[in-house]
Each structure stands twice: as C-alpha cells, then as structure tokens.
Amino acid sequence: VTYKVSVGAVALEHQRGVFVCFEDVTAFEQVGQMRRDFVANVSHELRTPLTALIGFIETLKGPAKNDETARARFLDIMDDESKRMNRLVGDLLSLSRVEAQERVRPTEVMYPADLIRTAAHSLNALAKKAGVQLETDLPEETVSMVGDRDQLRQVLNNLAENAIKYSGAGSTVTLALTGPKYEPRLRAQAVRLSVLDTGQGIEPHHVPRLTERFYRVDSHRSREMGGTGLGLAIVKHIINRHRGRLKVASVRGQGSCFTVILPVA
Ligand code: ADP
Numbered sequence: 001v002t003y004k005v006s007v008g009a010v011a012l013e014h015q016r017g018v019f020v021c022f023e024d025v026t027a028f029e030q031v032g033q034m035r036r037d038f039v040a041n042v043s044h045e046l047r048t049p050l051t052a053l054i055g056f057i058e059t060l061k062g063p064a065k066n067d068e069t070a071r072a073r074f075l076d077i078m079d080d081e082s083k084r085m086n087r088l089v090g091d092l093l094s095l096s097r098v099e100a101q102e103r104v105r106p107t108e109v110m111y112p113a114d115l116i117r118t119a120a121h122s123l124n125a126l127a128k129k130a131g132v133q134l135e136t137d138l139p140e141e142t143v144s145m146v147g148d149r150d151q152l153r154q155v156l157n158n159l160a161e162n163a164i165k166y167s168g169a170g171s172t173v174t175l176a177l178t179g180p181k182y183e184p185r186l187r188a189q190a191v192r193l194s195v196l197d198t199g200q201g202i203e204p205h206h207v208p209r210l211t212e213r214f215y216r217v218d219s220h221r222s223r224e225m226g227g228t229g230l231g232l233a234i235v236k237h238i239i240n241r242h243r244g245r246l247k248v249a250s251v252r253g254q255g256s257c258f259t260v261i262l263p264v265a
Contacts, residue, residue, distance in 0.1 A: 001024065001026050002024075002025050002026050002029045003022045003023060003024060003025065004022075004023040004025045005020065005021070005022055005023075006020075006021040006023070007019070007020050007021075008021075038213060041213065041214045042092065045088055045214065045228070045229070046085060046088065049081035049082070049084045049085045049088075050085065052077065052078075052081045053078055053081050053082065056074045056077060056078050057078075059074060060074055060075075083226075084223075084226060084228075087226065087228050088228045088230075091228045091230040091231070091234065092230070094154070094230075094234050095213070095230055095233060095234050095237065098151065098234055098237040098238050098241065099237055101148075101151075101241060102237055102240055102241045103241075104241070105241075106146060106147045106148040106151070106241065106242060107146065108146065108147060108148060108149055109144055109145075109146055110144065110145060110146075110147050110149045110152070111142065111143065111144055111145075112143055112145060112147075112152070112177050112191055112193055112262075113138045113139070113142070113143060113177055115149070115152055115153055115156055115193075116136055116138060116156065116175045116176075116177055116193070117136065117138075118153065119153065119156040119157055119160055119175060120134055120136050120160075120175055122157070123157070123160050123161065123164065126161065126164055127164050127173065130164050130165070130167075130168070130169060131168070131169030131170060132163075132164045132167055132168070132169065132170075132171055132172070132173055133171070133172040133173070134160075134164070134172075134173050134174075134175075135172060135173070135174045135175070136174070136175050136176070137174055137175070137176035137177070138176070138177050139177060139178065143177065143179065143180060143191055143264075144264070145180075145191055145262060145263075145264040145265070146264065146265050147242055147262065148238075148241070148242070151238045151241070151242075152193075152238065152242070152262075154234065154235075154238065155193075155235050155238050155239065155260060156175065156193060156195070158231040158232065158234060158235050159195040159235065159258045159260070160173060160175060160195050161231070162195075162227075162231060162232075162258075163195050163196075163197035163199065163256070163258070164197075165225040165226075165227070166197070166199050166200060166221070166225070167197040167198065167199025167200065167255070168199060168200070171197055171198040171199045171255070172197070172198050173195065173196065173197045173198075174194075174195075174196045174197075175193075175194070175195055176192075176193070176194040176195075176196065177191060177192070177193055177194075178191070178192045178194070179191035179192050179264075180264045183261055183263075185245065185261075186243070186244065186245065186261065186263055188243075188263035188264070188265070189263065189264050189265070190244070190261050190262055190263045190264060191261075191262055191264055192259050192260070192261050192262075193259070193260040193262070194257055194258065194259045194260075195257070195258045195259075196255065196256070196257045197255050197256055197257075198254070198255040199255050199256065200252070200253065200255075201250045201251050201252040201253055201254050201255055201256055202217055202248075202250040202252070202256055203217070203252055204250070207248050207250060210232050210248065211232045211233055211235065211236035211246070212233065213229065213230055213233045214229040214230065215229065215232075216229050235260075239260055239262070242262050242263070243263055244260060244261050244262035244263060245260075245261050246258065246259070246260055246261075247259040247261060
C-alpha cells in the first residue's frame with residue numbers, strides 16, 4: 001500500500017492547528033507502474049526486429065555486398081522481421097482502439113453463425129497450410145444478438161488463428177455456436193462461441209495470465225509462429241465491451257477450449 005502524506009497548518013478564528021492527511025494512492029501507483037511496464041515491453045518488442053534489420057542492412061552494405069546467396073537469405077529474414085513489426089504496430093493500434101471503445105455499447109443486430117462461417121472460410125487456407133482440420137458446429141435455428149460485428153470477427157479470428165498455430169499438424173479445430181440460454185454469472189440470456197482444438201493444451205498455472213499484454217506460454221514458439229503476444233489482450237477488451245466473459249478450459253496434451261459467452265441483448 002502506498003500513502004501520500006500531506007502536512008499543513010490551519011488557522012480557524014481563535015484556534016490554530018496542524019493537519020496530517022494520509023491519502024491511499026496505491027491504485028494510482030499501480031496504473032503508473034503498468035503504463036511504465038507496457039512502454040518498456042513495447043520498446044523491447046520493437047527493438048528486437050529493428051536490431052535484426054539494422055544488422056542485416058549493414059552486412060548487406062558491407063561484407064555480403066557481392067554474395068548473391070547470402071543476399072537472398074538475408075532479404076527473406078528482413079522481410080519476416082519487417083512484417084513482424086507491422087503486425088505488432090497493427091495490434092497495438094487495435095488494442096488502443098478497442099480500449100477507447102470499451103465504454104461504448106455496441107448496437108448492431110448480428111448473426112453469430114455468419115461470423116463463424118466467414119471466419120472458417122477465411123482461415124481455411126491457413127489451416128490447410130498447417131495441416132489442421134477446420135470444422136464448424138452450428139445450431140439449426142437462427143440465432144441473433146446485439147454486438148459489434150467487426151470486433152467479434154476479430155475475436156473469432158484471434159482465437160481460431162491461435163488454435164491453428166499452436167495445435168500443429170494432425171489436429172482438429174472446431175468453431176462452435178450454442179445458445180441462447182440463461183447464464184447465471186451474466187444474469188442474462190447468452191450465446192457461446194467456442195474454439196476447440198486437439199493441440200498441446202496449456203498448463204493450468206498459465207491460464208489466468210493468458211489475456212495479459214505480451215504474456216506468452218512459450219515465447220520462442222510464439223515468435224516463431226509470428227505472434228505479437230497481444231491477441232488475447234485484444235480479445236479480452238472486446239468481450240468486456242460486450243459485457244461478456246471468456247472461459248478457458250485446457251488439458252495439457254489433449255487440447256484447449258476458449259469459450260466466449262456473450263449476452264444476446
Ligand atoms: P500470441 O501472439 O503469442 O499468439 P496471444 O495473446 O494470442 O499471443 O496468446 C498468448 C499465448 O497463449 C500464446 O503465446 C500461446 O503461448 C498461448 N495460447 C493461446 N492460444 C493457445 C492454444 N489454442 N493452444 C495453446 N496455447 C495457446
């Protein structure tokens with residue numbers, strides 16, 4: 001706990017005195033610390049690809065000037081690193097946009113089954129390339145809800161891309177929709193959008209921290225897969241805006257299930 005202590009003198013008619021004021025500034029300090037950590041993390045994440053780019057440019061201008069093979073290889077690496085920076089800046093912008101909108105209630109009437117169909121369609125190529133089977137499981141009846149279509153599309157994309165990336169060849173990823181049904185914790189009728197995978201799963205102690213910015217279970221693997229470490233932080237803010245919640249169930253070695261529970265109205 002951090003206190004701010006102020007001391008002063010007071011004069012009231014015939015009386016004089018001093019006052020000592022203790023102000024609990026713990027929350028304020030924590031926000032300041034979080035901001036400083038975030039800036040340090042962003043700088044570190046940007047510096048890594050930037051250092052690689054500077055190094056390769058210098059090598060290409062100097063020692064590898066006339067080496068055709070090295071040139072092609074270095075250009076490929078530079079291509080990867082600059083794309084990584086671009087993704088990071090894109091995710092940082094998304095994060096700041098969703099944070100700014102968090103208090104604005106969404107008003108669009110939309111159909112979550114359409115979102116799943118669109119996500120499955122657009123992720124088909126990625127899944128194929130990764131050797132992952134992508135399936136959908138949708139209810140017969142039409143389900144509608146109030147939400148922000150673009151943001152919820154981003155939620156599904158981030159979750160499904162993770163499932164495909166981290167599960168690996170031979171696994172199955174299912175995008176499912178159920179409900180609406182009464183959710184006691186939200187005290188509302190809600191739908192459930194689930195992304196299930198049969199991949200490596202996540203150790204239980206990591207689960208509560210997954211939506212923290214830049215938190216990764218395996219940093220090396222995340223970077224190798226082109227991750228920015230911001231995907232689930234963005235997901236969390238969008239779900240908060242929709243007054244919903246994210247439930248993560250995972251068994252190491254068997255797979256994970258990320259369920260987004262969203263009130264329909
Ligand atoms: P990243 O850009 O690293 O993927 P995210 O915020 O999207 O960042 O995810 C945070 C971390 O959670 C990932 O680095 C990964 O370790 C873990 N993770 C997310 N989804 C899954 C999944 N379906 N299976 C296993 N691990 C996952």
